[in-house]
Amino acid sequence: MIKEYLLPDSPERAVAELRDAVVMGGGTTVMPAVQVGELDATRVVGLARAGLSGVDSSGVGAMTPLAALDGCLAVAARAVGGPALRNMATIGGNLVVGGDVAVALLALDAEVRLSSRSLPVERFWSEFRPGEEIVLSVSFEDDPDLVFMRCARRAANSPAVVSVAVSRGRVALGGVAAHPVRSPGAEAGDPAAAAAEIDPPTDAIASAWYRRRMTELFVRRALEASHAV
Numbered sequence: 001m002i003k004e005y006l007l008p009d010s011p012e013r014a015v016a017e018l019r020d021a022v023v024m025g026g027g028t029t030v031m032p033a034v035q036v037g038e039l040d041a042t043r044v045v046g047l048a049r050a051g052l053s054g055v056d057s058s059g060v061g062a063m064t065p066l067a068a069l070d071g072c073l074a075v076a077a078r079a080v081g082g083p084a085l086r087n088m089a090t091i092g093g094n095l096v097v098g099g100d101v102a103v104a105l106l107a108l109d110a111e112v113r114l115s116s117r118s119l120p121v122e123r124f125w126s127e128f129r130p131g132e133e134i135v136l137s138v139s140f141e142d143d144p145d146l147v148f149m150r151c152a153r154r155a156a157n158s159p160a161v162v163s164v165a166v167s168r169g170r171v172a173l174g175g176v177a178a179h180p181v182r183s184p185g186a187e188a189g190d191p192a193a194a195a196a197e198i199d200p201p202t203d204a205i206a207s208a209w210y211r212r213r214m215t216e217l218f219v220r221r222a223l224e225a226s227h228a229v
Contacts, residue, residue, distance in 0.1 A: 001042065002034060002039065002041070002042060002043070002044055003042045003043065004021075004042065004043045004044070005043075005044045005046065006021070006043065006044065006045050006046065007046045007048060007049045008045065008046075008047075008049065008050055009049050009050065009051070010050055010051060011050050011051070011052065011115055011134060011136055012115075013050070014045055014047060014050050014115075014134055015115045015116075015132075015133065015134060017043070017045045018045060018131055018132060018133075018134070019131070020041065020042070020043055021041060021043035021044060021045045022039060022041040022043070022044055022045070023044075023045050023047065023130070023134060024044050024045065024046045024047065025047050025062065025063055025089075025090040025092055025093040026063075026065065026088040026089045026090045026093055027088060028085060028088050028089045028093065029093065029097060030044065047062070047063050047092075047134070048063065050063070052064075052092070052136060052137070053065075053090075056137075058113060058136070058137045058139060059111070059113065059137040059138050059139030059140070060073075060091055060137055060138050060139070061091075061092075061136070061137050062090060062091060062092025062093075062095075062134070062135040062136055062137055062138070063090050063092060064090060064091050064092075065086065065087050065088065065089065065090055065091075066080050066086040066087075066089045066090065066091060066094065066101060067083065067086040067087045069091065069101070071142050071144075072104070072108070072142055072143050072144060072146040072167075073091075073101060073104055073105075075104075075146075075148045076100045076101045076103065076104035076148045076163075076165065077100075077101055079100045079148070079150050079160070079163070080094065080099060080100055080101065091138060092134075092135040092138070095112065095121075095124065095135060095138060096128070096130075096135065098125065098174065098178070098179035098180050099174070100148075100150060100160060100163050100174060102121075102174070102179070102180050103148070103163045103164070103165045103172045103173065103174035103180040104146060104148050104165045104167075104172070105121050105138060105140060105180075106121050106122060106165065106170075106172035106180045106181075106182065107146065107165035107166060107167040107170045107171065107172040108140040108141065108143060108146065108165075108167050108170075109121070109122075109140065109141075109167075109168075109170060110138050110139065110140035111138070111139045111140065112124050112128075112135060112137075112138055113135075113136045113137045113138070113139065114128070114133045114134065114135060114136060115133045115134050115136055116132070116133045117133075121138070122182065125178070125179040125180075143167045143168060145167070145226070146165065146166070146167045147164075147165065147166040147167075147222050147225045147226045148163070148164070148165045148166075148222075149163065149164050149218050149221055149222045149225070150162070150163035150164070150174075150175075150218070151163070151175075151214040151217075151218050153205070153206075159175075159205050160174055160175045161175055161205060161206040161210065161211055161214050162174065162175040162176055162200075162211055162214045162215050162218055163175055163218075164186075164215075164218045164219055164221075164222040165222075166186075166222045166223065166225075166226040169187060170182065170187065171183045171186035171187045171194070171219065171222070171223075173186070173194070173198065173215065173219075175200070175205075175206075175211065176198040176199075176200040176211055176215060177198065177199070177200065177201075181198070183197065183198075183219065184197065185197045185219075186219045186222075186223065189223060191215075191216045191217070191219040191220040191223065192216055194215055194216065194219045195212045195213070195215045195216035195219070196212075198211075198212065198215060200212060200215070
C-alpha cells in the first residue's frame with residue numbers, strides 16, 4: 001500500500017528520495033500496478049515537477065511525453081497505444097520498460113544520461129540501477145532515414161509481437177527478449193540468421209515460434225525499406 005507520494009522539484013531531490021521507493025514518470029506502468037495491488041513499495045517518487053521534460057543541448061528530457069516526440073522517433077512513438085496513452089507515457093519510461101521507442105533508440109545508438117553518469121543505450125538495461133539513479137535525458141544523432149516496423153495482432157493498442165528499427169547499418173529488435181537487442185544477423189543482411197540467433201519468449205501475445213517467423217519477415221521488410229531510402 002502506498003503511504004507516501006513525493007513530488008521533488010529537481011533531479012537531485014528525486015535521487016535523494018529513492019530509497020525503498022518506486023519512481024513514477026507518466027504513471028502508465030505504476031498506476032495499473034497500484035490499482036491491482038501489485039506494487040511492491042510504500043513510497044512513490046513522482047518526476048512530474050523535477051524539470052526533466054523538453055529538449056535542450058543535453059538531449060530529450062526523460063519526462064518528455066511520447067506525443068511530443070518528432071523527427072525520426074515520431075513513427076516509433078505513434079506505435080505506442082492511443083493518443084491518451086502517448087500524452088502520459090514518457091520517453092524515459094519507454095526506455096526503462098524496453099518499449100517501441102527504446103528499440104528505435106537502440107538502432108540510433110543513443111546515449112543515456114543518468115543522474116550519476118552517462119552510458120550507451122546498449123548497456124542501459126544491464127547496468128541501470130533503479131534504486132540509486134534516474135534517467136535524466138536521452139541524446140542521439142537524428143536519422144531521417146530511420147526505418148521502424150512492428151508486427152502486432154491489431155493495428156492499434158496492441159503490444160508488439162516483434163519490432164524492428166534500422167539506422168545507419170544498425171538493426172535493433174524488440175519483443176524477442178527481455179529488452180531491445182541488436183541483431184548481428186540482420187546487420188549482416190541475413191533475415192534468417194536474425195531469426196535463428198534470438199531466443200524469444202512464449203506468452204499471451206505470441207509463441208516463440210511465431211516470433212521467430214515474424215522476426216525473419218519483418219527484418220527482411222525493414223532491410224528492404226532501408227535500402228530503398
